[in-house]
Structure formats: structure tokens, C-alpha cells
Amino acid sequence: MNLLEVTALLGNVGEFVGAIGVIVTLVYLSVQVRQNTRSLDISQRQAIAQTELAFHHLEMNLNLAPVIHDSVGSLLTTNTAFESLPESEQRRAAIMVDQHLTLASMVFRLAEQQLMQQNSVESTRRMLAQGIQNDPRIKLLWPFLKGNYDPMMVSFVEQQLAANTS
Numbered sequence: 658m659n660l661l662e663v664t665a666l667l668g669n670v671g672e673f674v675g676a677i678g679v680i681v682t683l684v685y686l687s688v689q690v691r692q693n694t695r696s697l698d699i700s701q702r703q704a705i706a707q708t709e710l711a712f713h714h715l716e717m718n719l720n721l722a723p724v725i726h727d728s729v730g731s732l733l734t735t736n737t738a739f740e741s742l743p744e745s746e747q748r749r750a751a752i753m754v755d756q757h758l759t760l761a762s763m764v765f766r767l768a769e770q771q772l773m774q775q776n777s778v779e780s781t782r783r784m785l786a787q788g789i790q791n792d793p794r795i796k797l798l799w800p801f802l803k804g805n806y807d808p809m810m811v812s813f814v815e816q817q818l819a820a821n822t823s
Contacts, residue, residue, distance in 0.1 A: 704767070750797070754792070754798045757788070758802065761781070765778075765810060765813070769809075782813075786820075789821070790817055790820065795818070799814060
């Protein structure tokens with residue numbers, strides 16, 4: 658074999674190895690894309706499940722509101738200022754209202770990220786608005802709790818409280 662033939666042979670081997678490398682790379686990338694797609698699908702399903710769970714917790718809280726009101730009776734039956742209530746009752750009322758509003762805030766954030774269906778978002782807004790307007794604890798505790806929430810939630814609650822007073 659002369660030098661020209663060896664050079665041609667090496668060139669052909671190099672092209673063959675390069676072609677094999679391209680094929681291996683394409684197979685590797687297709688596997689990676691498939692795994693990434695599965696991972697994104699799982700993440701989206703988890704987010705939807707969390708959204709639905711938050712939605713059901715919020716719905717349950719709103720449906721249990723009359724029962725919860727009875728357990729914080731002095732907040733409902735007297736016009737006593739919040740500060741004059743026993744500390745244990747202040748804490749209990751604040752925790753209940755905070756849990757309620759935190760769940761609602763989480764649902765709104767998920768809705769902003771478009772991880773909830775629009776009809777669920779509207780249903781949640783209606784339920785929350787009704788809950789805020791019918792829950793005297795929120796009106797009493799809002800001045801103490803509003804610093805815990807994002808501006809969108811603060812605006813929503815304040816609109817509902819204003820609608821309730823007019």
C-alpha cells in the first residue's frame with residue numbers, strides 16, 4: 658500500500674467513526690429529551706395535584722366556616738376588641754384565619770402560573786369572596802395579618818372587606 662491508499666483508507670475510517678459518533682450522539686440526545694419530557698410531565702402532574710389539594714382544603718375550610726365560627730364564639734357574639742380577648746383565643750382565631758388565607762393565596766399563585774383551570778380559579782375566587790364577606794374573624798384580624806401576604810392577596814381581601822361594608 659502506498660501513502661495515497663493509506664491516506665484514503667484513514668480518511669474513510671475517520672468518516673465512518675464520525676458517522677458512528679453522530680448516531681450515538683443522536684441516540685443519547687433522544688434518550689435525554691425523553692427523560693426530560695417525562696420529568697416535566699411528572700412535575701406538572703404533581704403541581705396539578707397540589708393545586709387540587711389546596712383547592713379542596715380551601716373549599717373544606719369555607720364549608721366548615723360556620724362550625725369554626727362556633728368554636729371562636731366570643732369573637733362572634735361580642736363586640737369586644739380583638740386585643741381584649743384572652744391570648745389563647747386570639748391565637749386560635751389568628752391561626753384559623755391565617756390557614757384559610759394562606760391556602761387561598763397558594764391557589765391564586767398557582768392560578769397565576771397557569772397550573773389551574775380557569776373555571777377552578779373563578780370558583781375559588783367566588784368561594785373566597787363569600788368566605789371573606791361572611792367571616793367576621795377576617796375583618797377583626799386582617800390589620801394584624803395582612804403583612805403576611807403578597808400584594809395581590811392583600812388587594813383581593815381588602816376589596817372584599819370594602820364590598821362587605823358598603
